[in-house]
Amino acid sequence: MNQTTKNKPGKKKGILKSAIINLYKKEPRKTFNYKQIAELLNENQAADRKLIYGILLELSEEGLLKEMQKGKFKSTYTAKLKQGRIEFTRRGAGYVITEDGDIYIAPKATNHSLHGDTVSVKILKRKNKNKKNEEGVVVDIIERANEQLVGTIEANDKFAFLIPDNPKIDVDVFVPLSKMNGAKSGYKAIVKLLEWPDDAKNPFGEIIEVLGRPESNEAEMKAILISNGIPFVFPDEVIKEAAAISTTLNQSEIDKRKDLRDVLTMTIDPVDARDFDDAISLEFLENGNFHIGVHIADVGHYVSPGSELDKEAYKRGNSVYLVDRVIPMLPEHLSNGVCSLRPNEDKFTFSAMFEIDKNGKVLNEWFGKTVTCSDKRFTYEEAQEVIESGKGEHDKALLTIDGLAKILRKERLNNGALEIQSEELRFELNEEGAPINAYKKITKDSNKLVEEFMLLANKKVAKYVGDVKTHKHVIPFIYRIHDKPDKEKVELFRVFLQKFGKEFKYKNEKDIALEMNKVFQEMKDEPSFSMIQSMAIRSMSKAVYETENIGHYGLGFSYYTHFTSPIRRYADLLVHRILFETIHHKNQQHPGLKDTALHISQTERRAVNAERDSQKFFQAFYVKDKIGESFSGKITGITEWGMYVEMTDLNCEGMVQIKSMKDDKYYFDEKKFSVIGARYGEEFNVGDAVSVVIEKVSLTRKQIDLKLVE
Structure with missing residues (x-):
């Protein structure tokens, strides 16, 4: 120079x-x-x-x-780069999920990214025109999904590694002995990622918490939450802000609201529920019609935008329901106390009220802030007993509401909604928290009654806010959308049904739902019914939150949102705020609404993953003392590496790995959706009855390994 x-x-x-x-x-x-x-x-x-x-x-x-x-x-240079969230397969490859589609990332091109990270990708030229996905290389990690990982410590005299629990993270974390913080080899712990030099094979980390011995409930549930990036301890400032909220209703606020405390109101919830965020009321009108109220806890009255409670609720996005515990979106003082619609307690509510005739037609609607008092807390079982016997407390009201719900449901199905009857796996736990029974919880009329009126409220709120003709302008809003089914996936479902001798013909999207309902009706009493429904669901798109409304295909609604559960979903809290502003013609701004919709869709997804992991752990826990025992079962799923088998008596699912089937060389036929023996031609299909032995159980991997009985 x-x-x-x-x-x-x-x-x-x-x-x-x-x-x-x-x-x-x-x-x-x-x-x-x-x-x-x-x-x-x-x-x-x-x-x-x-x-x-x-x-x-x-x-x-x-x-x-x-x-x-x-x-x-x-x-931060991103010209000619695409951004998205990377999701890894068990084989080390990844897919970056972007708005324009998924981008394939080869194992050698992931460049220190981990499952769930937000990354920048450089697109490579396609070598094969038949490839469905673009191929790229990760050039930058914009944001780590989680700076903390959970796993098991393996230590020697000089250094240690943390082996991550998540099978989609195939790299161990190097931990110097000086940063072990009391962790011992074989223990489960949380590691904080410190750095990952470009030339290093492994990231460096520091142990920040020892969870205890693997396979204990406490250690494994915490591990599941941390692995999915779910916070489970409220910051002190959030607890302090919640504790300052009084359970006593302010009279000046009561005077501003419609007082419905004298109207018969009831909640219907699971037997172990503690956060009651919705109630239904009924009035018999002189003209022969019915006044139905759907009353929702007015969380927005207590949680102000920008408050510590609001920021924490946004961060969490939703409550998480593991087998043995609930991780609430709001502190218990609010979720189980101040906001919960407990019986014989006056509560502030946000209500959707409908005048409905005997044919189920909605004649009038009203939305607004109210004060209500629940007269009766029904469990689903108690309400079902009244519906089935026709007798019991508030029987006339309950039977009337049930009758109207059945009319609304029938109309919805006739309009193209899918009729999915879910079977939820539940566990009975002893005092130590160990599972002593596993059973399927079947949806009955009492569940459907509540569901139908929640759907009605959600639909009507979305229509009220979203109807441009009424407001003469677009109001920014959070919709719950469900796209039309993917034709390729529907075609796979059609091939799958052929194994059961069922034809599946359709001309358009509406036909798909109607034909599926027809199949469900024909097969509802067959052993393979739950599998058929499961495969049908897999052929569908995922429901998400969005600011652009495209309707909800699965429900057959042009407008739909989430309004009825603000105690456990941030989406509903936002909808309450926007609805209130719309009613009172306030043009409040909600910047970043599209980003919020994306964020709460992601928090919902991580909650689903955590809940599924919890189920898998407790299934493994339930059968761990049954190794070597034989059980009859049926094949519920087939992949290229094995067959999932549900053991009938246990209601638990394990896997028969193809490599464990030694009597022939078996392979997965993708077109037939079968496992076939190359030499003797024996074929295994979804729905087949088989006998299996529990060969191995891993609580840490949440896995049950089965072997076919020859």
Whole structure:
């Protein structure tokens, strides 16, 4: 560099700044500190190094760089790159989920990303035109899904590794002995990721909490929550803010609301429920019609936008229901106390009220803030007993509401809604929390009664806010949408049904739902019914939250949202706020609503994953003392690596791995959806009855390994 340039620090800074920007453009995924950059640019003077550090801070403020750790910067350059969330397969490859479709990432192109991370991807040229997905390489990790991982410690005299529980994270975390913090080999622990140098095979970490011995309920449930990024301890400021809320209703607020405390009102919930966020009321009108009220806990009255409670509820997105515990979205003082519609307690509610005639036609509707008092808390079983016997407390009201629900349900199904009758696996636990029984909970009329009126309220609220003709402009809103089914998946379902001798013909999307309902009706008493429904659900899109309304295919609704559960879903709390503003013609702004919809869709997904992991753990726990025993069962699913078998007497599912079937060389036929023996041609299909032996049980992997009885 010549003397003239040296005497002009402003010019020197400009040259260095351009050189640094070009360096980061060439290496968009690398992290540098100022010393490394000085060495690469051949600037070894102390003053120049100081200037470089200042430029890095300046570029960070301008948004061109991001400070990943103290003094270490990475480029935010994303031109010609796509962004999305990476999900790994068990074989080490990944798929980056973007708005434009999924991008395949080969195992060698994942570049230190982990399952769930938000990444930038450079698209590679397609080598094969027949490939369904684009192929790319990860060039940058925008955000880690979780800076903490859960796993089991393996230690020796010099160092230790944490082996992650999540099978989709196939890299172990190196932990120096100085950062073990009391953890012992064989124990389950939480590791905080510290760094992952570009040239290192493994990330470095520090143990921040020891969970205890593997396979204990407490350790495994905490591990499930942490692995899915679900917070389970409320910050002190959130608890403090919740505790300050009084359970006593303010009279001046009561005076602003419609007082419905004298109207017969009841809740119907599971026997172990503690957060009652919805109630139904009934009035018999003189004209022969019925006034039905759907009353929802007015969480929005207590949780203000921007408050600590609101920020924590947004972060969590929803409550999480594991087998042996609930991780609430709101502290218990609110969820089980202040907001819960407990019997014989006056509560603030947000209500949707409908005048309905004897034919189930909604004649009038009203939405607004109310004060209510539940007269009776029914469990589903208690309500079902009244419905079946025709006698019991509030029998006339309960039978009337049930009759109207059946009319609404019939109309909904005739309009193209799918009729899915879910069977939920439940466990009976002893005092120590160990499972002593596993059983299927079947949906009955009492469940359907509640469901039908919640659906009605959700639909009508969405229509009220979303109808542009009424408001003359679009109101930003959170919808619950369900896209039309994927034709390829429906075709697989059609092939699957052929195994049961069923034809499946359709001309359009509406036909698909009607034909599925027809199949369900024909096969409802057959042993394979639950499998048929499960396969039908897999052929459908996933329901998500969105700001653009496309309707809800599965329910057959043009408008749909979530309004009825604000204690346990952030979406409903937002809907309450927007509905209130719409009623009172307030044009409040909700910036980032689309990002919020994406966020709460993701928190819902992680909750589903955690709940599924919890179920798998307790299934394994339930059968761990039955190793070596034989059971009859049926094949419920087939993959390229094995067959899922549900053991009839246990209601639990395990896997027969194809490699364990030694009497022939078996393979998975994707077109036939079967496992077939290459030599003798023996064929296994979904629905086949088989006998199996429980060969191995792993609580840590939440896995039951089965072997076919020859």
